[in-house]
Amino acid sequence: MAHIVVDDLVKTFSVAERKPGLLGAIQNLGWRSERQVRALDGVSFSIGHGELVAYIGPNGAGKSTSIKILAGILVPSSGHCTVAGRVPWKERRRHVARIGVVFGQRSQLWWDLPVADSFALIAAIYDVPASEYRPRLAKLVERFEIAPLLDVPVRQLSLGQRMRCELAAALLHGPELLFLDEPTIGLDAASKLAIRRHIIELNREQGTTVLLTTHDLDDVEALCRRVLVINHGRVLADTTLDGLRTSVTRERRLIVDLEREGDDPLFPGSRLVERSGPRVTLAFDSSETSAARAIAQVSARAAILDLLVVPPPIEEVVAHFYESKRVEPS
Amino acid sequence: MTPYWACFRAALQVALAYRAAALAGIATQFFWGLLRIAVFSAFYAASTMRQPLELAQVIDYIWLGQAFLALLPTRADPVVTAAVRDGTIAYELARPVDLHGYWFARAISLKLGPALLRAPPLITCALLLMPESIALRGPASGAAFAIFGLSMLLALLVGACLTVLVDVFTLRALDGEGAAILVFAGAWVLSGMVPVPLLPPGISTVVEWLPFAALADLPFRAYVGQIGTDAALLVLLRQLGWVVVLWLTSRMLLAVTLRRVVVQGG
Numbered sequence: 143m144a145h146i147v148v149d150d151l152v153k154t155f156s157v158a159e160r161k162p163g164l165l166g167a168i169q170n171l172g173w174r175s176e177r178q179v180r181a182l183d184g185v186s187f188s189i190g191h192g193e194l195v196a197y198i199g200p201n202g203a204g205k206s207t208s209i210k211i212l213a214g215i216l217v218p219s220s221g222h223c224t225v226a227g228r229v230p231w232k233e234r235r236r237h238v239a240r241i242g243v244v245f246g247q248r249s250q251l252w253w254d255l256p257v258a259d260s261f262a263l264i265a266a267i268y269d270v271p272a273s274e275y276r277p278r279l280a281k282l283v284e285r286f287e288i289a290p291l292l293d294v295p296v297r298q299l300s301l302g303q304r305m306r307c308e309l310a311a312a313l314l315h316g317p318e319l320l321f322l323d324e325p326t327i328g329l330d331a332a333s334k335l336a337i338r339r340h341i342i343e344l345n346r347e348q349g350t351t352v353l354l355t356t357h358d359l360d361d362v363e364a365l366c367r368r369v370l371v372i373n374h375g376r377v378l379a380d381t382t383l384d385g386l387r388t389s390v391t392r393e394r395r396l397i398v399d400l401e402r403e404g405d406d407p408l409f410p411g412s413r414l415v416e417r418s419g420p421r422v423t424l425a426f427d428s429s430e431t432s433a434a435r436a437i438a439q440v441s442a443r444a445a446i447l448d449l450l451v452v453p454p455p456i457e458e459v460v461a462h463f464y465e466s467k468r469v470e471p472s
Numbered sequence: 473m474t475p476y477w478a479c480f481r482a483a484l485q486v487a488l489a490y491r492a493a494a495l496a497g498i499a500t501q502f503f504w505g506l507l508r509i510a511v512f513s514a515f516y517a518a519s520t521m522r523q524p525l526e527l528a529q530v531i532d533y534i535w536l537g538q539a540f541l542a543l544l545p546t547r548a549d550p551v552v553t554a555a556v557r558d559g560t561i562a563y564e565l566a567r568p569v570d571l572h573g574y575w576f577a578r579a580i581s582l583k584l585g586p587a588l589l590r591a592p593p594l595i596t597c598a599l600l601l602m603p604e605s606i607a608l609r610g611p612a613s614g615a616a617f618a619i620f621g622l623s624m625l626l627a628l629l630v631g632a633c634l635t636v637l638v639d640v641f642t643l644r645a646l647d648g649e650g651a652a653i654l655v656f657a658g659a660w661v662l663s664g665m666v667p668v669p670l671l672p673p674g675i676s677t678v679v680e681w682l683p684f685a686a687l688a689d690l691p692f693r694a695y696v697g698q699i700g701t702d703a704a705l706l707v708l709l710r711q712l713g714w715v716v717v718l719w720l721t722s723r724m725l726l727a728v729t730l731r732r733v734v735v736q737g738g
Contacts, residue, residue: 215565217731239568250563254486266478267567 143227144188145319145351146212151221153182153207153375181207182218183375191318192349194341196356196366200464204375205355209323212353213243225319239268242312246324249304250311251296257307258292261314268315275314282310286340302333309340320344322354326361338364359456371463378467387453390462392429395452396436398422401445409439420447425454475569476577483578487585494589497542502594505538509606524669528609529696533667535598535608536692542586543627544659544687545634548652549578552639561643571730572636572723579635583628612697619704623691626711630686633718634659640726658682664689669698683718686711 159175160166182204189195199205210216212223214230214237223230230237244250251260265275283289286306291299299307305325312320322341326334342365344350356362362369363383371379371386379386395415398407403420411431415423426436433451440446453459487494509531516527525533552575555561564571598608611617634655641651662668662684668676679685690707693699699707 210562213562213566215562234565235568235570238566241566243563243566245559245562248558248560248563250560252482252486254489255482259482259485263478263482266481267475267569269475269568 145191145193146187146189146223146225146353148185148187148208148212148223149221151182151185151208151211151223152180152219153204153211153216154219155179155181180375182211182221184221185372185375185377187370187377187380189351189353191351192345193368194345194352194354194366195368195370196354196362197370197372198356198359198362198460199372199378201357203373205372206323207375208372209243209321209353209355213241213321214238239315240317240319242315242317242320244305244308244312244320244322244325246305246322246327249296249308251304251307253297254295256293256295257288257299260296260307261292261311264311265314270315274316278314278316282313285343286310287336302329302336305329305333305337306340309337313344317350319351320353322352322356324356325354326356326358334358334361341365359460363456371460373464373467379463383456386463387456387459390459390466391454392427393425393454394428394433394436395454396424396426396433396440397450397452398424398440398444398446399448401447405444407440407444407446409436409443412436412439475567476573479569479574479577480581483581484585484588487581487589494586497586498590498593501538501541501590502597505534505594505598506606508534508538513606525667525693525696525698529698530667530670531606532608532696533664533692535595536695537664537688539591539594539598540587540624540688542590543583543624543631544663545579545583545631545638546656546659548638548642549575549582549635551578553642556642565730572726575636575639576632576719579632579639580628582635583631611695615701615704616694616697619699619701619708620691620695622708623694623704623711626708626715627687627691629715630683630711630718631659633715633722634683634687637718637722637725640722640729643726644729658684659687663687664692667693669693681710683714686714 155178156176157179159177161169185204185208197205197208207216211218212225212230214234217231225237226240228237228240250264251257252263255263261279265279270278283292286309288303288306288310291303291307296304296307309325325341326337329337338361341352341354345352352365354361354365367382369379369381369383369386370377371381379389381389396412398421400407400420400422407422408414408424412424412426415425417423424436424440431439437449437451440449512530512534513527516523516530552561555564564574567574595608599610600607602608611620638652638655645651662679662682664685664687668679668685668689670676671679680689690699690711694704694707
């Protein structure tokens with residue numbers, strides 16, 4: 143049986159509509175209209191053991207709501223889901239004992255205490271026996287390279303250091319499933335790379351199932367073969383990044399470094415994307431023109447120093463995808 | 473180590489991490505105690521009527537109040553308030569603990585931590601270093617001390633229950649300020665700022681039955697012997713009753729609230 147099964151999950155919030163301004167504020171005293179917002183509008187998917195899946199979508203798409211329901215924090219309005227055979231909100235305590243959660247924008251460590259103390263407390267909260275805790279902690283400290291941080295109060299850590307500690311903290315009870323809600327938010331490039339490497343290792347070596355939400359598509363590219371795209375509370379696509387690319391566009395980019403600035407390498411069926419000095423970027427449709435033909439066309443028109451064929455950047459693909467589903471990316 | 477014990481230890485550790493605050497607290501409470509004694513001495517010197525408490529008893533009462541001030545529920549749990557405001561509450565819900573029990577353990581340690589740090593030096597000072605006329609004296613009797621001990625324990629539980637109730641209101645309304653003001657004002661003023669028997673007769677009868685009197689006034693009066701052994705059982709039962717009522721109320725209210733909790737934002 144799949145590790146996570148989500149079936150037609152719906153979550154509606156009622157939002158009090160308040161009129162803006164002083165006059166509106168006075169009106170709100172007497173009468174307030176309520177509006178139902180469907181954060182999830184029939185979400186279904188399933189995830190197998192040991193999968194590493196990205197859950198992407200614009201802000202307000204319903205990603206965090208889904209994760210919170212799966213983590214047993216929110217109760218859905220209707221629909222059903224099981225995680226490792228349990229219904230999260232019905233067996234909350236037994237369920238959360240088996241999962242790990244990291245919310246990138248929040249911290250679960252004790253601000254005033256050294257990291258090691260926070261770890262010990264979390265282990266106690268999860269009732270991890272000392273015989274399991276010690277070797278696991280040693281391993282996590284090594285994996286996330288946090289040995290020098292253990293004695294430092296959490297408030298003195300940098301964001302990148304703290305996030306490595308947050309991940310370790312979420313794994314102290316040896317969960318078989320990890321929910322990561324924007325784990326790389328706000329991190330610098332090096333910290334992002336480190337976090338990604340740790341997640342991949344964890345998934346490969348321990349077989350931990352990982353469901354990750356992110357706005358950083360490099361995260362997705364580096365980590366996940368499978369991508370769930372959600373918007374307006376519905377799953378729009380369940381595919382791979384490449385699948386997403388081809389479903390949106392067959393376009394390829396040709397980046398050309400010219401010998402003489404000002405030459406025109408454009409050929410019929412191609413389009414100029416960008417020109418900066420001697421570097422020209424062209425776009426062409428790979429279903430009409432093969433890459434080899436495109437290169438031949440360009441080299442027939444201009445003297446070339448170097449060239450490179452690349453797919454369009456994933457940000458554009460995803461933005462395109464949201465648009466093609468007639469939704470607004472935010 | 474159970475989760476609740478762990479949480480208790482954590483809050484204690486945090487309290488111990490702030491030594492300067494503890495020192496400042498001791499000094500403030502000491503001088504505030506002297507001030508209160510001065511006020512009541514003047515009051516007694518000017519009074520021609522016989523009061524329900526002797527001045528010496530009031531002085532003991534004041535010292536105990538200063539020593540155990542930290543046990544009063546006079547502020548919301550800052551961690552819970554912040555967690556509700558910024559959504560970190562999501563983490564607390566993602567842990568395999570009973571939230572009510574967890575908050576209760578926090579509330580107890582939030583009071584007991586500072587009290588354990590502050591009470592011993594203050595009591596030692598008031599017992600041994602003060603001139604005899606304003607010093608703290610020993611308990612009225614062995615029995616009085618035993619009742620005082622039990623009653624203090626119940627007082628701690630009542631205080632923790634009130635804090636949890638404020639926590640729950642904070643979660644319900646995003647901002648428990650209304651409930652907090654009510655509870656905290658009561659805890660300051662009606663728990664023994666003026667010993668309850670010294671209030672006007674009608675008022676003191678009502679106040680005596682409020683949960684706030686159960687926070688400090690009742691155990692202190694047992695210590696000084698104003699509540700005798702015969703009345704003790706009723707007093708202890710009254711405190712226990714408040715513990716049960718407040719515990720059940722906050723627990724049910726939290727269960728209802730969690731069904732419709734919304735954690736907003738990414």
